[in-house]
Amino acid sequence: DAEITQSPRHKITETGRQVTLACHQTWNHNNMFWYRQDLGHGLRLIHYSYGVQDTNKGEVSDGYSVSRSNTEDLPLTLESAASSQTSVYFCASSQGEWVTDTQYFGPGTRLTVL
Amino acid sequence: QKEVEQNSGPLSVPEGAIASLNCTYSDRGSQSFFWYRQYSGKSPELIMFIYSNGDKEDGRFTAQLNKASQYVSLLIRDSQPSDSATYLCAVKQGGSEKLVFGKGTKLTVNP
Numbered sequence: 001d002a003e004i005t006q007s008p009r010h011k012i013t014e015t016g017r018q019v020t021l022a023c024h025q026t027w028n029h030n031n032m033f034w035y036r037q038d039l040g041h042g043l044r045l046i047h048y049s050y051g052v053q054d055t056n057k058g059e060v061s062d063g064y065s066v067s068r069s070n071t072e073d074l075p076l077t078l079e080s081a082a083s084s085q086t087s088v089y090f091c092a093s094s095q096g097e098w099v100t101d102t103q104y105f106g107p108g109t110r111l112t113v114l
Numbered sequence: 115q116k117e118v119e120q121n122s123g124p125l126s127v128p129e130g131a132i133a134s135l136n137c138t139y140s141d142r143g144s145q146s147f148f149w150y151r152q153y154s155g156k157s158p159e160l161i162m163f164i165y166s167n168g169d170k171e172d173g174r175f176t177a178q179l180n181k182a183s184q185y186v187s188l189l190i191r192d193s194q195p196s197d198s199a200t201y202l203c204a205v206k207q208g209g210s211e212k213l214v215f216g217k218g219t220k221l222t223v224n225p
Contacts, residue, residue, distance in 0.1 A: 031211050042217035043158070043202065050211065058212075090157055096211050099145045100165055103204075103213055105157040 002027045006091050006106040014114055019078040021109050023091030031096040032074040033103060034058075034066065036087040043090065049074055050096065081113045116141040118205050120216035128224050133190040135219050137203030140184070147179060147186045148213065150202040158202055161188070193223045 004025040034046040045058030047066040055066050065077045092103040117140045127133045146165040150158035164170045164177040176189040200220045204213040
């Protein structure tokens with residue numbers, strides 16, 4: 001069955017370190033998205049991609065980067081981790097052909113920055 | 115700023131009752147509307163979507179859309195304890211594949 005996976009599921013790192021969170025989907029979806037979820041803020045869009053070599057900034061992109069070299073993967077990199085980036089990170093994907101196309105979410109990565 | 119507003123709750127209903135969850139949005143160009151359910155510690159999962167004015171029913175769930183009032187709701191009939199979760203409203207603007215999410219309403223169904 002097609003799915004979307006994220007790794008690692010839990011990560012503890014130190015301030016200033018570079019961290020990469022992986023997202024892999026086997027839906028063959030064109031669109032991929034990264035969100036962070038924090039109490040009181042809901043889901044906020046970090047970066048998104050509409051296809052290979054396409055990346056775009058979301059509403060909370062500072063301190064994060066992504067690259068899309070193939071259809072299946074959209075890794076999220078924290079260049080220099082900060083305590084404010086402690087959060088739960090979700091990756092999602094959608095086909096993007098119809099206005100009603102749904103985003104399907106991965107299981108999430110809980111990141112703690114000490 | 116394109117916004118999606120939900121009552122934060124928590125909303126508590128007895129088992130078997132109807133739970134009503136509400137959502138308003140600011141962008142009149144919004145085209146489609148999604149309800150996700152999120153259990154504690156889990157990822158959001160789609161319940162249903164709606165894009166035409168009126169009601170859409172799927173089992174115990176009914177989504178209602180009123181574009182003139184910029185209002186979308188989700189009714190859960192015969193609520194069960196397993197429906198206890200946070201419900202997220204999401205809106206897709208015209209010409210975009212992005213979703214804007216509300217902060218969610220936490221629902222508790224008491225046995």
